[in-house]
Amino acid sequence: MTSVDEMLETLTTTGSRPDQTWTTGNVAEAFPGVFTTFGLGFVFTAMEMAFRRMFHDLGVYSAAEIAVPENAEECFWAVFDGWAAGNIDKFRDIANRMPGTTASAVEQQLFGFVRPETVNENSFRRYPFILGKAPLWLLRTPERHDALFAELRRWRLEMLPRIEGMDERACAATIADAQARCEDIMSIHMGVAMISSSLAEKVADVAEAAEQTGLEAALLSGVGSVENAVAHDLWALAHEQISLREFTDRHGYHGPNEGQLSGVTWRQDPAPILARIEDYRSIAADSPRAPRARSAAQEATRARALQDLLAGTPRFKRPVVAALVKLTARYLALREQGKAGYLLTFDVARAAARRMGSLLVERGILDDAEDVFHLRCDALESGIDIDQRDIVARRAAQYRERQQIRLPKSWTGSPEVVKVAEEERTALAVGEVLTGVAASGGVTEGRARVVKDPDGVELDEGDILVCETTDPAWVPLFLVAGGVITDHGGLLSHGPIVARELGIPCVCGTEDGSRRILDGQIVRIDGDRGTVEVIDGDRSLTTS
Template structure:
């Protein structure tokens, strides 16, 4: 088990990235958070590759060395081991280490060289096709089961005793590993499918068409957006909304965060924006979704028209499966957030018991005790330990990691090392993630619950998670520091028809808040106009 929030002894040649890990688990881990999630997350990666045939049973163990793990922590923040993912990609047919690096992390090193091998092909060909064919139905079933489980568990946690809280936590942890195992497989397969869609588009003479071919797929965030609109128009109640989407909220990717179930204030702040959108308006969520489906259908017709007749059927099948797996990708993220929501509720109730036993003085301090220590039995006054960990946690919130590095990262304070603010006519480049060109006022956002966006403002941020969807409906475009074509922000932007440039690395620090900017989602460029 990872025992520290600061990985030590990392080999100088091992390459790490904040990439998608920072998107899944944004912010700083607490002692409870990392001790609860590290082992099941690492095992989820390994079980997934075993299910696909890329790993053997000997790989289903937690490595002793951090360099052999798929992820770790630096200054309390999550980072993925690029070399481990590349190692696996090299044995998978239909993809490459370069493609996986670009799709999952939005970053490819200039010195990258693929080293594909066929040694695992027999096992992969025996297991992977069956896994891919059966996954959509299994995923839907697991997701529906998690919805029922969450709603069944939450009402009783408020009166649960200590042993019941620990049992609920153990159950949530097991379910987290199960959903993450299939979710990671979906992420890998969707990346490979998206890469093939891009190849087919380029071969047909329409490079870049994959942006539209991968839009209109439907996702959990589509339902969040629609229900936000429905809540604003009194079509559903607040309790309906919380039951359906209460596991989202600021800081939802950390167990210590507070979800909409606990505080609906951030949602209520946005309702006036949605009340101003009438039914049938092009800006209404259902209208946006329908428009993106039509755009995808049009793009598919364009692709098929440019494709030789003999290849049209497999091309259409590929696009359909890519769309299906992209939708599952967002569904899986919602699934693990449900396990998180139950776990945080049980943790806070356990915190009440620890306060009652004189172990801590505030229920929130439970997140600064290790999960394994709580399972073993914590007794005695832990205030000094908790105070030290709170101080370390606070200090780490002011630190940032680079997007990618080898060995030990150069850790900087917020805003340092990102360059000067951009001036008029200067351009910042990133990944062209969702097409379209929009001009508007830049709003640099660090906390989605503490900002007012006017209609058409450009949302500029480090990264997004599902709780940001309430801002997407108001925004005219999206710019992010992290991510690639299949990151959360770009997927949601495509679903809502918003231009998006991701992977700018320093956009949230270099784009002046309030500046008039142009976002070109086709070229992947952000230009300061005034």
């Protein structure tokens, strides 16, 4: 087994039990790419404690279970060769303790698949505690979540201007403060994620009972995600209704690789945003493609879907069903707000880390300020007086090597690492169909654009965005895209939620769509059935 400290030092977990199952699915969306030493040190304990605090608040865990285990294999998540993976067995154990859901349902909602050999083993032992605590948590959370998110936004704007003048001690204190705030928002966000999954499952159940299976995608549209605000404000920026400074004050914590502390945000480099301005400037205020028009259209879609659902529901059940759909929509909006919340803490922490890096360069500890991300977070907080250049060189080389590998979507025991250059890329032939999760309804055809970096491609109107996974930095592409296809995720993943908010078809959880669909192929995406078909194999582009 691997101790947590060993994992934080080596950025890998070895000796996992042969019967233990892991997945890169939903975790890869939150933390895409390879961790640096600083990044993992900052987020690991905060996230692990957030899980445990949240489950205690819901009554699922006892007070004795609110502690980070000594061994990485006993945690809710870990890293393997720098890549994050979730412990499926831990999440199934939690689901088995909770009323109103099953381990298989949670596995499907969070990770987009269920292993056929698994068995649900529900236990009633914690039910009295859950029934005593969870309803109150459910009622109080929306208001608490809104208040905490507003405070994080205020705190970020207050802290960022101060950081440039900080000394090392102040930088260390700021990083520690950001960690604590990250844990706080994560502890609520994780609960929101679990509850929203359970609520979405109930919505699907009532749709099926009303003989309208599949209606849940429309019922979960138009919920008012914070991602809508990014699209709305980007349009406003393009039409000179707000300034670039106003935009970055509101959304500058987003950017390429934003799920990693070493990423460069729009606040630091707005070039990715400015590159999309013309796309948004061409959209008139009264165009149905305008972000606010799309949001209104999706709200109307949800309203019609609710009417259809209620029409097929016995009259005496309609008030309860309507309340369920309303509550689910509220929690889905909170789910995206929570992601934005922890990214706010990341933005302050990365700014303080870079300032610390500059100070260490001045003292001859580092050669480059960016090298700070290859130092341990706890070492920075306690103070560093020894030359770190050799350690940084070794870790940086290992970081670059790990960027060239991939882990499987799921595995039992130890993962089989695959080098990117050696990945199988059997292209889909004309007429061949790829299947995934029907995540956002609608059928459309368009040119596939296989994208690795959201800043490294130009999409034409109606192109089909094909990628491994998405985060908020991809939102500027969604308004141009005619549809979205992702390798990872389920109905409640980031890409599907944004696709539903903007009213474009989405098929997620295809596993290998970004490797089998060729850039430039013409594809038909059916977001109602969860299928992608190649209808023209001619290619006029090279992979982005």
